[in-house]
Amino acid sequence: MAKSLATARQTTIVVVETRSGVTGIGEAWGMPAVNQAYLPLLASYLEGSDLADVELVFSRILARHYHFGVQNQMMACISGIDIAAKDALGKEIGLPVCRLIGGRGSEHVPVYASGGYITEDNARDFTPQLEAIAAGKHRAVKIKIGLGPASDLARVREARHVLGEDIDLMVDINSNYSLDLAKHTLAALAPHRIGWVEEPLAPQDIAGYEVLQRCSPVPVATGEALYTVHDFQRLLERRAVDVVQPDLSLCGGFWQGRRIADLAELHHVRLSPHVWGSGIGLAAAAHYVASRSPSPQAQDAPWPTLVEYDVGANPLREQLFKQPLVAKDGLLPVPPGPGLGIELDWSAVEKYALR
Structure with missing residues (x-):
């Protein structure tokens, strides 16, 4: 692009697994090492939650950690987790994601x-x-x-x-x-x-x-x-x-x-x-x-x-x-x-x- 030349791509794959063994996959933008640094914090809120409730959990995270703002890598992590959770939820109930969201x-x-x-x-x-x-x-x-x-x-x-x-x-x-x-x-x-x-x-x-x-x-x-x-x-x-x-x-x-x-x-x-x-x-x-x-x-x-x-x-x-x-x-x-x-x-x- 005009700002610079790039020699490689990188992104982060997110995997969500339910207790019943269903897995969902998502993608979080950005460097995997930085995204992984947020994992302990986010996991402490999300582990044990129902797939259908993740958006409520995300709102709770942002409200609790409002000093972080939203223009950051934590939001990219939440993005990947949300995509993965919707993938897993669709698999659990047998619907494509598009039908889950509209x-x-x-x-x-x-x-x-x-x-x-x-x-x-x-x-x-x-x-x-x-x-x-x-x-x-x-x-x-x-x-x-x-x-x-x-x-x-x-x-x-x-x-x-x-x-x-x-x-x-x-x-x-x-x-x-x-x-x-x-x-x-x-x-x-x-x-x-x-x-x-x-x-x-x-x-x-x-x-x-x-x-x-x-x-x-x-x-x-x-x-x-x-x-x-x-x-x-x-x-x-x-x-x-x-x-x-x-x-x-x-x-x-x-x-x-x-x-x-x-x-x-x-x-x-x-x-x-x-x-x-x-x-x-x-x-x-x-x-x-x-x-x-x-x-x-x-x-x-x-x-x-x-x-x-x-x-x-x-x-x-x-x-x-x-x-x-x-x-x-x-x-x-x-x-x-x-x-x-x-x-x-x-x-x-x-x-x-x-x-």
Whole structure:
């Protein structure tokens, strides 16, 4: 991304086990060592609780430890535990998670291909990435920009050249710009029919987002670095965004994810969950989107709710499952089995586990 180059991925797998032997799996964003440090504290509240009561326990934890705040790794841990608890509960009663949290509105959810990454050699690497995306027949695509207005325009022009004019094209700045720079680059990009600009500003700059949303010729999206419905409330009550992007692995799992989606619906703002980790988070996002109607639309949604589908090489998505989740022609199947409907290959987990 524009802020830095990454050489590895990491995330934390969470396992919940019931006394009857049912297990559920979830994903907590962030470094496993930091997440594990919170385990004794959280376990002291959760062990012995009923699966259906975990949200009450989470509320108790936050009330008791209010000095911790919510923008921290503890909330990521709670997120992973919540996803795992919903997976286990679904398995216990024989229902997919989407039906536990709202219903099964579809057998497939639309995705956008997240790619076009910034590399050490953009001149060599960018076009082949776009060509691979085109070969995948994706209907919506997001590329990385944020290296300056001239670079942004060149990357968007190349994306349009390779992908065509019919593709919905989004761009992601990863909060690398100040307000004036964001205004400048969006004015240049607007003629290329950009679906949204993601994280043009720092996540904490709510006032800046409010100003930008008022003047931007491109819809503004953000939310992957926000925690709980309270962060999103500050953004939405000022009408500072057009698309909210909660990440279930850090925002508070389905517990807070449902509240965020309800809040967005009340403000008539679009939803599109961020996914950047393992296939567990992808499965959770698929159930999340399948459980909701694309309000205010009924059956015909001009811009459907999209799940982020990273097309970069990612063994944590491609190799951890016995049957990986794979998008085809812009659609991702919602796993039909109980819980999340996924099964980990524990030998693959062992292969990639940190030592």
